[in-house]
Amino acid sequence: MILVIAEHKDDRAKPITDELLTFAQRAGRDFGQPVGIVVLGSNTSSLVDQLKDRRIDRIIAAEHPLLAEYNPDSYVRALKPILEQEKPFVVAAGHSTQGVDFMPRLAVSLQRPLISGCVEYEKQGDRLVLTRQIFNAKMNMKTIPRGAPPYLATLAPGAYPGDEVETGGAPEIVRASVELPDGPHGRRVVERAEAPKGKVDLTSAPIIVAGGRGLKQKENFSIIFELAEALGAAVGASRPVVDAEWLPREYQIGSSGQTVSPKLYFAIGISGAIQHLVGMQGSRCIVAINKDPEAPIFKVAHYGIVDDLFKVTPALTKLVKDLKGGQSH
């Protein structure tokens, strides 16, 4: 079985969950393995409802009051017996704040290998090969986990398209019994504080219009906001834009900002430095506007416009508005 650990918040599956399922469905087909998903929580019924139209063989609902809030200790304690019983081939979780927190603990507790931040898999004979990016995404490293499964992996957000998850399944829904010790064990959640965000959560925005130093000055960023508004997109920025205080920190995309993987990403006046690329190269379609034909952004762009952004961006906004019949939404 290729077993996914669902990630969710406020009773909604997070986008990474469908990305993990896409991976599991593809790997499951290649390796002749069924697809399973574990949902941990205090009441999982609405999550199970959301997931049951996906092509999944088995949904394992693991409920316990102590699983109401994410806690790495409870996750590991709840998951270990499930994995011992299911004996999966691969266990996949998101390379997210949660995934990078509990998966290493789970790997240690099971004494099994963990390959983290994977972007791709392949099948070599019967062996699973997982690719991860290293040195700030300058190189790819292929890893073949050794020994007996399960092999644990965290998948980078955007590595697999969540909107290509296959539906039409009739999953078996299994309730796993979860025993967690009463009282304090390890740690407890005292408070959940949301990170300050802009108007839109960049990590889940389907379209992002990002601007860089090529905009020259803060006031010029209005053309980025206008295109974003016409497209119904979120606005992002490269680091110099944030360092110059044209926009607040939460707009920054890249190695020291947010990692995004929208369906459509506009890089406008952004050169494509590696620290920016690592935060957006998982985007499905990248459109770059830059007057320098040698700009590295064109190496990752699916569509490139070599021209002055001050000419192209307003023209694009007008085109989008015209196509929408003069409506901006």
Ligand SMILES: Cc1cc2nc3c(=O)[nH]c(=O)nc-3n(C[C@H](O)[C@H](O)[C@H](O)COP(=O)(O)OP(=O)(O)OC[C@H]3O[C@@H](n4cnc5c(N)ncnc54)[C@H](O)[C@@H]3O)c2cc1C
């Ligand atoms: C430790 C570390 C962490 C970092 N983290 C990040 C990060 O998280 N995110 C990030 O973005 N950067 C990060 N950086 C900075 C990164 O190295 C680059 O300096 C930065 O990404 C460059 O931003 P830029 O592309 O907007 O600017 P530039 O590199 O200056 O590029 C501007 C581009 O605009 C084009 N341009 C100019 N005028 C026009 C015009 N009129 N029409 C069309 N095109 C035009 C130019 O040809 C150029 O390609 C980090 C650096 C370090 C050392």
